[in-house]
Amino acid sequence: xxxxxxxxxxxxxxxxxxxxxxxxxxxxxxxxxxxxxxxxxxxxxxxxxxxxxxxxxxxxxxxxxxxxxxxxxxxxxxxxxxxxxxxxxxxxxxxxxxxxxxxxxxxxxxxxxxxxxxxxxxxxxxxxxxxxxxxxxxxxxxxxxxxxxxxxxxxxxxxxxxxxxxxxxxxxxxxxxxxxxxxxxxxxxxxxxxxxxxxxxxxxxxxxxxxxxxxxxxxxxxxxxxxxxxxxxxxxxxxxxxxxxxxxxxxxxxxxxxxxxxxxxxxxxxxxxxxxxxxxxxxxxxxxxxxxxxxxxxx
Numbered sequence: 001x002x003x004x005x006x007x008x009x010x011x012x013x014x015x016x017x018x019x020x021x022x023x024x025x026x027x028x029x030x031x032x033x034x035x036x037x038x039x040x041x042x043x044x045x046x047x048x049x050x051x052x053x054x055x056x057x058x059x060x061x062x063x064x065x066x067x068x069x070x071x072x073x074x075x076x077x078x079x080x081x082x083x084x085x086x087x088x089x090x091x092x093x094x095x096x097x098x099x100x101x102x103x104x105x106x107x108x109x110x111x112x113x114x115x116x117x118x119x120x121x122x123x124x125x126x127x128x129x130x131x132x133x134x135x136x137x138x139x140x141x142x143x144x145x146x147x148x149x150x151x152x153x154x155x156x157x158x159x160x161x162x163x164x165x166x167x168x169x170x171x172x173x174x175x176x177x178x179x180x181x182x183x184x185x186x187x188x189x190x191x192x193x194x195x196x197x198x199x200x201x202x203x204x205x206x207x208x209x210x211x212x213x214x215x216x217x218x219x220x221x222x223x224x225x226x227x228x229x230x231x232x233x234x235x236x237x238x239x240x241x242x243x244x245x246x247x248x249x250x251x252x253x254x255x256x257x258x259x260x261x262x263x264x265x266x267x268x269x270x271x272x273x274x275x276x277x278x279x280x281x282x283x284x285x286x287x288x289x290x291x292x293x294x295x296x297x298x299x
Contacts, residue, residue: 003075005039006068008032009047011138013065017054024134039064072139076277089283090119095291096132097124097145099228101270104249105145105165108294113286120283128227129204133157136273143287148269149208151215161276163288166248166295170266171259173236173245181258188262189216195223195241197232209244233257248298270295 011021012032022029040047047061057065093113097106106124113122125132125141132144137157145165148154156162172191174181180190198220199206213220223241226232229250232243237254245259246268253259272288 001039001042003072005035005042006064006071007138008035009039009061009065010068010072012036012048012055013057013062013068025138026131026135026140073277076139076275079278079281088119089113089117089281089286091283092121092123093143093283093287094123094125094141095143095145095287096127096135096141098128098132098147099126100168100246100249101145101147102126102249103251104168104298105270105291105294108297109287109290112290112293116290117283117286120286122287129154130202133160133273136160136275139275142278142281142284143272143274143291145270145272145291147204147271149205149212150265150267150269152208152211154204156273159276160273161279162271162273163292165270165272165291166298168246168248168268168270168298169261170244170246170268171261173233173243173253174258174260175236175239175242176256176258177239178242178258180260183260185261185263187264188213188266189218191242192218194221196220197224197226197235197241197243198222200225200227203227205244 008021008025011025012018015021015024018032018036019029022032025032036048043060043064045060046058047064048055049058095106095109102124110122110124113120127135129144129146132141132146133156135141136144137159146154172186172188180186196209198209209220224235226235229245233245233254235241236243237256239256244266248268248270272291274284274288278284
């Protein structure tokens with residue numbers, strides 16, 4: 001049976017619907033339906049049945065999806081064993097990292113991997129953790145750089161290993177003319193009346209900001225939404241609000257912006273994750289080490 005079709009069936013079983021599986025696999029619902037139809041023909045049995053407005057796995061579908069998970073895991077183990085047997089970091093490796101990590105860690109880590117492991121072809125994808133983690137689970141990415149905030153953990157799917165990379169301090173970016181811009185440090189509650197420039201609704205960092213401010217008795221007033229930190233800082237420079245400004249990958253601040261430390265230091269914990277089945281792959285170990293070295297240089 002085709003491995004990609006088995007991966008699609010496993011995604012439907014994991015996510016509970018064709019549309020959710022399509023979103024998790026970054027393909028269209030039509031593509032998922034076509035893969036499943038072909039798999040049903042290969043299996044010679046009905047794997048899906050209508051259930052209300054959605055679908056459910058038949059008994060045969062559940063049975064095959066359980067086998068699919070084991071088969072895909074065994075393929076990963078086989079690849080890891082072959083690479084470990086060779087004892088060299090070779091082949092292809094894909095790393096996903098959110099924007100500030102891609103900018104702050106990616107260049108140094110990729111340069112080290114190219115210099116030390118010429119047989120390894122590494123590709124970097126800039127992607128937020130909400131998309132990178134499912135990508136690692138389903139095999140789209142080999143390694144992802146993700147984060148926790150000091151007071152809010154990001155839940156990890158089962159079957160992943162992790163390694164700490166660095167702690168990144170975050171300041172608050174204020175317009176130079178803001179009444180608090182000249183302070184040596186501030187408390188987040190000092191910004192109770194501020195307009196915030198923040199990440200889109202539903203993103204982990206936006207959830208962290210809301211969670212943290214509400215914990216201080218403040219409902220943050222989000223005036224503008226921007227996913228990328230450089231866009232956020234440009235809006236701050238225009239005097240349109242304040243923003244959280246992590247130091248990793250930040251670079252020089254735009255003219256008219258002041259970064260003020262928070263009295264109770266705000267930190268992000270960055271770490272690398274990969275599938276536990278791939279633990280023995282020299283390329284995984286090499287990538288994690290290169291990211292760790294880059295993190296030490298950035299810190």
